Amino acid sequence: MSDTDTMVATAMKSEIDTPHTRHAILIVDDDPDLRVLTRRFLKKHGYTSVEAEDGDAALSLLQTLYDDHEPLPDLVLMDARMPGMDGFEACRRIRQTEWGDRLPLLMVTGMDDRQSVDEAFEAGASDYLTKPIHWDLLRQRIRKEIYARETNDALALAKAKLDQERYFVEDILTRMREKAPLNDRKLRVLFEPVDISSGDMVLSGMTPEGAHYAMLGDVTGHGLPAALIGPLVSDIFYSMTNKGFAPETIIREMHRQMRAKLPTGLYMAGCWASLNPRRDHLFVWMGGMPSGMIVRNGELLQHLETNSSPLGILPNELFDTSGVTIPVEPSDHIVFHTDGIIETTDPEGELLGQERADQLILQTLRSNHPLIAIKQFLDRFHGDAGQSDDITLMDLIV
Template sequence: MSRALKVLIADDSETDRIILRTIVQKEGHDVILAKNGKEAVSHFQQYKPDLILLDVLMPVMDGHEAARQIKRLLGDDLVPIIFLTSLQDADSLATCLEVGGDDFLSKPYNRVILKAKIMAFGRMRVMHEKLQAHNRQMLIEQQVAKTIFDNVAHSGCLTLDNIRFSLSPLSVFNGDTVLAERKPDGGIHLFLGDFTGHGLPAAIGAMPLAEIFYGMTAKGFSVDEVLREINSRLQSILPIGVFCCGCFVELNLFEKKARIWLGGLPDIVMYRSKTNEFETISSSNLPLGVLASHKFSPSIIELP
């Protein structure tokens, strides 16, 4: 047996209210009565019904305006509205749906049809509640996982005064990766990456990438060596079609030189403050994780 619902019935006709209340209560549901649209909105806020039976033509506030106000109050929640109407023309029925109604029931009321509609929308509401609960749980799990991910992927020196970056992800998890770490000789390694895809699958590869980047940089390995190890790891663990486009920069702050590797990303722009000039650097490498280790040979640009 389906669970009992709280059903709000709004109709200016006392006779119709009694008929509907009798039918709905016989099906085991609780009933809340309203005499007009304004009262229906007030009762909706007070009693939080699961389903609304709403007459179209009522004094004080008609059913159309009541439906609009209730839908605004609902936000992302679902409370089905079934319009009660003696109107039969297509335009009037279409208006009922346009203002926020989910269905309509023609007068005089058929008990079998009313029972079926209440059961159907009751099931829909239960499914919606389960979906919302699932989404809330998924967001909680994603936030926990993101905290762990951030602790691993963003544990370097991105907060240095001479580093500025901006990320605008479309989801909690994504394939955008920004890494920075100091080298033992005083230099800095920077990495900007973008994994194929979206969401959690795109972010999975960033974990081993960040682990290798930070670990090898802290031990003084060069950009060539770090890239080879990252490519080897990604090529062995990522499925076909998933790879990482990236830009790896090795800065020598004492000699004021840079070594840049660019694979799969659009052109990057370098600005020289002394000459006030911009230089464009194009990719000459495949993304990381595409080539097998013995075929991977990073082409690195030396910049004074």
């Protein structure tokens, strides 16, 4: 960096930091007389300014300010046609820097030079002005560009604050519903959320009599609205399970509370599996979930199908909590999963589907692989298409 660059950068910092100064503008033009006229005009309307005689000097000045952690100007007013590095090239290079992508940049072009106007926008100019300069129009363009920049900065700051608050709230809600360890030898869980928090949940608990209750839920949507259901459902599940209530009673209370406390349109598909204390009979209730399965010795024994609507939709008197009771044997696997698995798509948009999902799960169980092998397969299947929904699987082992 030359001594001249340092002196100019120091002078500009002084201009920008001057008390009562609202905005600073960098004037880039090889015509010293026009720079003087522009500087006087800007000063008359309350702006401070600093000058550069060509694109190279402007780029060097801006980089120096950035490297020294000094404030950049609020706007750059750049002539298009200059010797050395012209305005088009300077604009392109500014936009390529880590600091110049949002810097307002007005390009000054010839009156009838349509090609220059097109080139200015292609180079990244925010707007343009034609020569001879219409001074009132220049004032309006400057006000518009600076206002737009300040508005965008304020929106970005507000969004960052909201994102941080959302993260904290979602983290709190997620922790509130995680009341019991899930991955013990009798219950395995694959849980891969697509967002910070998830609308999927797995709950597991023992009654005083020794029955094992487990539930998989899939709330509509993602993020904060979906996460709000977690603490409500979790609290009902654990408090009533600890008191030994029947599965149908707990499911009905979840539905009633969701209908009473949540806004319309927010509901939860779910499936319930409970083993009696002797672990020889399974009670299953399913509301709006993909087919589950009972697997014995690595082979599909039977599918488990939805027999009710999701929780939180129907009026209380129409909601069906009846399920089915099925005899089971030691080492049987009762497997449920959310629709994030069967709705995984490859880069061409083809769904994995229920049949291939069943084969994937069976192969994983036969090979005695950890459940993460399912997620690894899905990652290969969707490729660059990415994961679009929460993926959760519950494997209850008799």
